[in-house]
Amino acid sequence: MSEVLGIANLAVHFRGRRNWRGRHPPAVRAVDGVTFSLGERETLGLVGESGCGKSTLGNAVLRLVTPTAGQIRFEGRDVTGATGEELRALRRDVQMIFQDPYSALNPKLRVGESIGEPLLAHGLAQGAALRQQVSELLGLVGLPPERASRYPHEFSGGQRQRLVIARALALKPKLIVCDEPVSALDVSIRSQILNLLMEFQQKLNLSYLFISHDLSVVRHISHRVAVMYLGRIVELAPRDNLFREPLHPYTEALISAIPLPDPVAQRKRARIILKGELPKPTAPPPGCPFHTRCPIAIPKCREIVPLLEEKRPGHWAACHLRG
Amino acid sequence: MTATPLLSVENLTVMIGDAAVVDQVSFAVGRSQVVAIVGESGCGKSMTAFALMDLLPAAARRTDGRIDLAGQQLHELDEAGMQKLRGKDMSIIFQEPVAALDPLMTVGAQLVEAIQAHQDLDKQAALFHAQKLLETVGITDAQLRLKQYPFELSGGMCQRVMIAGALAGQPSLLIADEPTTALDVTIQAQILELIKQRRAEIGASVILITHDMGVVADMADRVLVMYAGRIVEEADALDLFARPRHPYTEALLKSVPRLDDVPGTRLPVIEGAVPRPGSHKAGCRFASRCPMAIERCLKEEPGLLPVESSGRRSACWRRDEVGAS
Numbered sequence: 001m002s003e004v005l006g007i008a009n010l011a012v013h014f015r016g017r018r019n020w021r022g023r024h025p026p027a028v029r030a031v032d033g034v035t036f037s038l039g040e041r042e043t044l045g046l047v048g049e050s051g052c053g054k055s056t057l058g059n060a061v062l063r064l065v066t067p068t069a070g071q072i073r074f075e076g077r078d079v080t081g082a083t084g085e086e087l088r089a090l091r092r093d094v095q096m097i098f099q100d101p102y103s104a105l106n107p108k109l110r111v112g113e114s115i116g117e118p119l120l121a122h123g124l125a126q127g128a129a130l131r132q133q134v135s136e137l138l139g140l141v142g143l144p145p146e147r148a149s150r151y152p153h154e155f156s157g158g159q160r161q162r163l164v165i166a167r168a169l170a171l172k173p174k175l176i177v178c179d180e181p182v183s184a185l186d187v188s189i190r191s192q193i194l195n196l197l198m199e200f201q202q203k204l205n206l207s208y209l210f211i212s213h214d215l216s217v218v219r220h221i222s223h224r225v226a227v228m229y230l231g232r233i234v235e236l237a238p239r240d241n242l243f244r245e246p247l248h249p250y251t252e253a254l255i256s257a258i259p260l261p262d263p264v265a266q267r268k269r270a271r272i273i274l275k276g277e278l279p280k281p282t283a284p285p286p287g288c289p290f291h292t293r294c295p296i297a298i299p300k301c302r303e304i305v306p307l308l309e310e311k312r313p314g315h316w317a318a319c320h321l322r323g
Numbered sequence: 324m325t326a327t328p329l330l331s332v333e334n335l336t337v338m339i340g341d342a343a344v345v346d347q348v349s350f351a352v353g354r355s356q357v358v359a360i361v362g363e364s365g366c367g368k369s370m371t372a373f374a375l376m377d378l379l380p381a382a383a384r385r386t387d388g389r390i391d392l393a394g395q396q397l398h399e400l401d402e403a404g405m406q407k408l409r410g411k412d413m414s415i416i417f418q419e420p421v422a423a424l425d426p427l428m429t430v431g432a433q434l435v436e437a438i439q440a441h442q443d444l445d446k447q448a449a450l451f452h453a454q455k456l457l458e459t460v461g462i463t464d465a466q467l468r469l470k471q472y473p474f475e476l477s478g479g480m481c482q483r484v485m486i487a488g489a490l491a492g493q494p495s496l497l498i499a500d501e502p503t504t505a506l507d508v509t510i511q512a513q514i515l516e517l518i519k520q521r522r523a524e525i526g527a528s529v530i531l532i533t534h535d536m537g538v539v540a541d542m543a544d545r546v547l548v549m550y551a552g553r554i555v556e557e558a559d560a561l562d563l564f565a566r567p568r569h570p571y572t573e574a575l576l577k578s579v580p581r582l583d584d585v586p587g588t589r590l591p592v593i594e595g596a597v598p599r600p601g602s603h604k605a606g607c608r609f610a611s612r613c614p615m616a617i618e619r620c621l622k623e624e625p626g627l628l629p630v631e632s633s634g635r636r637s638a639c640w641r642r643d644e645v646g647a648s
Contacts, residue, residue, distance in 0.1 A: 266541050273516055
């Protein structure tokens with residue numbers, strides 16, 4: 001599988017504004033030394049709890065935030081410092097779908113204008129050709145083309161997410177960063193949108209970086225899954241390996257924390273309940289970032305940061321004890 | 324269920340303008356029972372909870388219904404009467420823990436207020452009691468937390484504070500409106516465990532409002548499924564998951580990706596969307612989205628009637644056929 005996206009040792013730190021004494025508060029290490037690659041027509045699920053840095057990582061891929069260190073490769077080109085035409089080209093090939101379809105569409109633009117805007121901005125179509133393409137895009141996501149002249153408020157949440165997808169597809173991208181695309185939707189709508197995304201992947205040769213906190217959704221749509229904790233990837237593996245045999249204690253706890261919609265099975269399940277909460281990313285604990293909540297931590301974990309190592313073929317984990 | 328339920332609700336109706344968002348809803352909650360109310364957004368589950376607490380938003384009003392809580396007729400009480408009851412006999416915890424606490428009051432001040440409303444304690448004693456409460460909900464450094472403001476705490480911690488406040492008066496009924504929806508899964512697991520524990524200690528009944536069938540499977544004894552303002556199915560949790568008797572319940576259960584399904588396959592979908600309140604036509608409200616709908620469903624609305632097993636009800640003309648495969 002040829003690489004579409006490659007991330008190497010990527011770090012994104014936010015320094016924050018100087019306080020009244022002229023000093024910077026401690027930097028937020030939102031993404032800290034992340035490495036992975038994403039192949040053609042592949043979906044990489046990126047899971048973790050709020051504040052783990054998964055959205056910042058997604059934003060960095062589109063260069064919506066500036067990396068502090070490391071490298072971003074797109075189709076083999078280093079785009080970490082891309083500017084001008086090179087950056088415009090990147091933003092043609094990489095698109096984004098956001099969580100909240102209510103705020104992702106300009107309420108004052110007709111939806112046809114919103115969907116056509118990327119084409120117009122990149123000078124790819126105008127006039128009748130633009131209208132034609134907008135109609136086709138609406139048809140593609142299952143909405144009647146004549147509704148191009150309506151405003152976003154005339155659509156339901158699920159329909160709005162279809163509009164957002166149509167806009168993301170307008171430039172025929174190769175990679176779409178999906179940031180919690182179904183989290184704001186009701187369960188019945190959620191499955192429609194997931195089906196649509198899976199269908200387009202095959203039809204249009206798309207790669208997805210699929211960011212979500214919902215492991216059931218990620219398991220359904222992803223080929224490989226990366227688990228993030230405090231800005232780092234703690235486990236990365238093919239889907240079935242990760243869910244069948246999680247190596248990192250955090251992954252294990254995450255999986256066991258999801259209640260199964262089956263009372264007989266659920267009430268028999270042994271649940272690992274983690275103590276405490278995510279430490280602040282301004283002051284990550286020394287050693288393994290997870291050791292403060294880890295049920296199996298040993299003294300070594302408090303001192304030495306475990307590296308992400310290939311413990312089994314294709315199965316990476318950052319833990320001193322497992323694997 | 325015990326002979327006399329703790330709470331019984333009959334024909335509860337809540338209107339916003341001309342539209343009934345809760346439409347002739349009747350159910351009962353037994354002592355120490357956990358009853359889950361499930362459904363999609365806009366189905367009326369939160370409005371039902373707010374109506375029970377008499378905390379409806381300004382635009383909504385209760386137009387019909389009897390609410391009996393351990394012999395007290397809540398529908399006859401005025402605001403002063405309800406105020407005496409809230410926190411003592413019944414409490415509610417909300418979805419957005421950070422928004423539900425007063426941002427300008429310390430955690431301690433809020434808890435003291437809740438405690439003094441129903442118990443004759445001076446400030447010092449109430450503060451001590453508040454500290455004990457925080458400890459029971461698993462908050463470490465309780466003394467420090469009492470002096471902090473909600474913005475200084477995480478979402479999970481605020482939810483614990485809210486639970487501490489809600490349970491301060493040892494109510495016999497706790498209403499939890501999507502208590503973990505805004506929280507991360509590991510924190511959700513902690514909070515659900517906490518609700519189970521505290522409930523076991525106090526012996527309270529719980530009405531749990533959620534859209535997450537996993538949470539229902541984990542917590543509920545009994546389940547009410549709501550759709551477009553009506554209860555469409557009611558059953559014991561085990562029976563409901565074993566075989567739903569309403570096509571909407573069946574669709575809700577099937578359309579969610581599960582940790583044990585086959586990845587990458589097309590998920591079953593429910594076409595269309597929930598009708599807006601008041602916009603539904605004659606017949607069953609789910610008919611336009613229902614894969615099993617027949618002629619009759621478009622003309623006559625089915626009542627919530629018993630299905631063979633005891634205490635099980637479904638509002639579907641084809642209740643005997645649903646889930647038979």
